[in-house]
Amino acid sequence: MNTESLAFGFSIWLRFFFLFTPFFALTMFLTLTQPYTETARRKLSIQVSFAVAIICMALFFFGNVVFTIFSITLDAFRVGAGALLFLSAVHLVYPKESALPNCSDEDISVVPLAIPVIVGPATTGALLVLGGEMPDMEHRITGILSLAMAVVTLGTLLFLASKIERVLGKRGIGILSKITGLVLAALAAQMIMSGIQHFFFT
DSSP states (O other): OOOHHHHHHHHHHHHHHTTTTTTHHHHHHHHHHTTTTTHHHHHHHHHHHHHHHHHHHHHHHHHHHHHHHHHHHHHHHHHHHHHHHHHHHHHHSOOOOOOOEHHHHHHHHIIIIIIIIOOHHHHHHHHHHHHOOOOSSSHHEEEHHHHHHHHHHHHHHHHHHHHHHHHHHHHHHHHHHHHHHHHHHHHHHHHHHHHHHHHHOO
């Protein structure tokens, strides 16, 4: 793998690490698993990681199919996904209190943790755009590996959730969530501007 591929892979990994809103996901994971034992929490973190990986790979590979079926251009989807991503960023920076379901006796690995906490509308849109932007196999392989690494990184955070909470505290995790929101806002602006630029000048 050459330097260009490594730089591209790192960019994809970093983008999706923030798109997964890891510290918001960590907060929700800790909140929803309060009655769980440490062993149950770790088992759940592995289940969530597998669910996220399967969902992300499906969206990544079938992005072009979605565009073809609904006759949507990639640039139009960039603008729409960017707008959703911006709303997600605002939610992270200015969080609102929401009622949490009683999940003590339910499987929460897929819903609500994998969807919509981690893979929400904005992440879904970004995955579809990413899949549509990579027609050649070399970039697709790099994208898949980087996406897998982002899922592994997220899964590691959830696996170590209790330890991270003890080190950072709820306030520290909240601050990191707000920083994540700022980064997502910048990504959203870039995605929207790219869509508009390609629409008018290509």
